[in-house]
Amino acid sequence: MTENLIIQEDNLVWNKPSTLLDVPMHYCPGCGHSTVHRILMEVVEELGIADRTIGVAPVGCSVFAYHYLNVDMQQAAHGRACAVATGIKRVHPDKIVFTYQGDGDLAAIGTAETIHAANRGENITVIFINNGIYGMTSGQMAPTSLAGMQTTTSPFGRDVQTMGYPMKISEMLAMLPGVSFVTRQAVHKPALVRKAKKSIRQALEYNIKGMGFSLVEIVSNCPSNLKMTPIESNIFVENKMIPFYELGDIKVPSEVL
Amino acid sequence: MADKKLMKGNEALAEAMIRAGCDAYFGYPITPQSEVLEYLAREATNRTGMVVLQAESEVAAVNMIYGAAGAGARVMTTSSSPGMSLMMEGVSYIASAELPCLFANVNRGGPGLGTIQPSQADYFQSVKGGGHGDYKMFVLAPSSVQEMVDFVKLGFDVADKYRTPVMILADGAIGQMMEKVVLFEQMPRPDKNAKTWATTGRADRPVRNYITSLHIQAEKMEEINMRLQAKYRDMEENEVRYQAIDIDDADYILTGFGLGARIAMRAMEMGREKGYKIGLIRPITLFPFPTKIFEEVGSKVKGILDVEMNCGQMVEDVRLSVEGRCPVKFYGRTGGVIPSPEEILEKFEEYFIK
Numbered sequence: 001m002t003e004n005l006i007i008q009e010d011n012l013v014w015n016k017p018s019t020l021l022d023v024p025m026h027y028c029p030g031c032g033h034s035t036v037h038r039i040l041m042e043v044v045e046e047l048g049i050a051d052r053t054i055g056v057a058p059v060g061c062s063v064f065a066y067h068y069l070n071v072d073m074q075q076a077a078h079g080r081a082c083a084v085a086t087g088i089k090r091v092h093p094d095k096i097v098f099t100y101q102g103d104g105d106l107a108a109i110g111t112a113e114t115i116h117a118a119n120r121g122e123n124i125t126v127i128f129i130n131n132g133i134y135g136m137t138s139g140q141m142a143p144t145s146l147a148g149m150q151t152t153t154s155p156f157g158r159d160v161q162t163m164g165y166p167m168k169i170s171e172m173l174a175m176l177p178g179v180s181f182v183t184r185q186a187v188h189k190p191a192l193v194r195k196a197k198k199s200i201r202q203a204l205e206y207n208i209k210g211m212g213f214s215l216v217e218i219v220s221n222c223p224s225n226l227k228m229t230p231i232e233s234n235i236f237v238e239n240k241m242i243p244f245y246e247l248g249d250i251k252v253p254s255e256v257l
Numbered sequence: 258m259a260d261k262k263l264m265k266g267n268e269a270l271a272e273a274m275i276r277a278g279c280d281a282y283f284g285y286p287i288t289p290q291s292e293v294l295e296y297l298a299r300e301a302t303n304r305t306g307m308v309v310l311q312a313e314s315e316v317a318a319v320n321m322i323y324g325a326a327g328a329g330a331r332v333m334t335t336s337s338s339p340g341m342s343l344m345m346e347g348v349s350y351i352a353s354a355e356l357p358c359l360f361a362n363v364n365r366g367g368p369g370l371g372t373i374q375p376s377q378a379d380y381f382q383s384v385k386g387g388g389h390g391d392y393k394m395f396v397l398a399p400s401s402v403q404e405m406v407d408f409v410k411l412g413f414d415v416a417d418k419y420r421t422p423v424m425i426l427a428d429g430a431i432g433q434m435m436e437k438v439v440l441f442e443q444m445p446r447p448d449k450n451a452k453t454w455a456t457t458g459r460a461d462r463p464v465r466n467y468i469t470s471l472h473i474q475a476e477k478m479e480e481i482n483m484r485l486q487a488k489y490r491d492m493e494e495n496e497v498r499y500q501a502i503d504i505d506d507a508d509y510i511l512t513g514f515g516l517g518a519r520i521a522m523r524a525m526e527m528g529r530e531k532g533y534k535i536g537l538i539r540p541i542t543l544f545p546f547p548t549k550i551f552e553e554v555g556s557k558v559k560g561i562l563d564v565e566m567n568c569g570q571m572v573e574d575v576r577l578s579v580e581g582r583c584p585v586k587f588y589g590r591t592g593g594v595i596p597s598p599e600e601i602l603e604k605f606e607e608y609f610i611k
Contacts, residue, residue, distance in 0.1 A: 087323060091281050112313055
């Protein structure tokens with residue numbers, strides 16, 4: 001088959017969603033961000049909401065998300081995505097608003113904004129990437145770094161007695177009545193990618209129905225800052241992260257309704 | 258017929274916000290400006306559908322403002338000094354991302370938790386930065402409850418015209434005292450989908466809009482800075498406002514802003530009664546500062562006395578404008594103490610007459 005034939009619409013078996021811009025991403029090889037960007041934007045396209053979706057990307061590796069996602073976007077200050085999203089949603093209640101945040105952003109510097117937006121039941125969806133380490137600033141300890149985990153700021157391992165415990169913020173948020181849906185997923189295996197996509201779809205569907213705050217945590221990797229190959233970093237996610245951050249739904253709407 | 262009322266400064270400001278067609282207010286209680294949020298919570302949503310939300314902190318409030326302003330809405334927040342400090346990160350982002358919005362700081366005494374009494378010690382914070390980076394806020398200094406009303410309308414217009422954050426720098430006394438005000442008529446809320454740059458959802462646009470203050474490339478960041486500076490030069494050309502009283506025959510000038518100027522005005526009258534030819538200049542826009550009028554009077558008068566409720570902040574801008582053409586003296590009370598006209602006149606005599 002010639003190239004011309006291959007790209008004919010009838011013969012296409014794979015295409016980029018129209019909601020992703022055709023530019024190379026800056027993410028490191030093997031990083032989970034690009035996968036999550038893709039499935040999120042596939043869902044946005046499939047749900048037909050691209051024309052009324054507004055995203056918020058705060059500080060972290062994904063602060064550049066607006067270069068890739070072809071929906072209206074706001075870059076936000078570190079930790080403030082849920083407050084920015086609140087501002088947008090309150091003046092545009094008919095629009096679909098999501099945030100895309102890392103663990104440092106959501107569970108360290110932005111804890112207050114996250115918890116209070118959840119507690120108000122802000123009708124927004126949070127995509128929360130938990131890779132247990134700071135990516136953009138190159139490998140410092142995150143609130144979600146595992147006990148004993150070596151990072152540039154815990155060079156002898158995270159000592160929970162002095163540095164605190166890895167934080168399961170999704171479980172904390174699930175306790176709040178304003179929260180409709182909390183789930184923890186991963187994207188280091190094809191089957192898990194499909195499940196994660198289903199969860200994102202579920203969260204955005206609840207969002208469209210106005211059911212309150214929804215959050216999809218994605219346990220992901222960071223090969224560059226874990227100083228691992230992409231495959232090693234996926235094995236780390238599988239063998240170290242997931243036993244602590246167990247995958248599955250933490251709260252589903254039937255529990256609130 | 259004019260809508261005339263006796264109102265507290267904070268409540269008049271809140272009423273003006275509703276009437277100016279504000280879409281949303283996000284704020285956090287702090288003395289001496291909590292009446293703004295209280296008044297809006299009672300009045301606003303029922304009357305115009307305006308969003309009123311008590312945020313969990315000033316940090317959250319300013320970021321809600323960022324989000325809503327970036328989504329095309331007419332938005333405002335208010336705070337007082339310690340709360341304003343918390344908002345400064347957001348102000349820097351807002352200035353960089355060029356989002357039109359309105360702030361009011363009902364200034365109290367500092368530093369630190371300070372006092373809840375009135376002060377003008379946040380001049381530097383408002384005019385010289387406060388947040389990080391090379392940015393300016395357009396700063397209006399009301400000296401009456403009436404100006405708390407008028408500057409809301411003016412502030413929103415300037416914010417939209419220049420896509421810039423505007424600050425109303427009041428103080429605890431202006432916020433708390435009651436005066437007669439003439440209110441403007443209710444304006445319709447503007448169409449928040451009208452701003453073509455705003456993130457209102459892509460709709461029919463082929464490409465998305467985005468709001469950002471991040472420019473990794475040095476050259477790009479410099480370009481943004483040059484654009485901001487050009488805008489500030491524009492404001493200096495076109496938006497300077499001040500009040501001048503009896504300066505034509507004046508041998509001396511009293512100056513100050515907001516409440517300080519209003520008290521100095523009484524001192525000026527008392528001085529005139531004693532035969533001193535005193536005039537008064539009250540900068541209304543603190544940025545852009547009315548440099549030219551000080552340049553002009555600087556070469557004509559024998560001296561300028563600047564009165565502020567702080568340890569000497571605007572006096573630096575007065576001196577930069579006067580450039581040594583005449584002596585510029587300063588008198589200030591601070592920490593929440595309000596100077597009396599008598600002590601101002603006494604200082605004036607001490608500096609220039611005796």
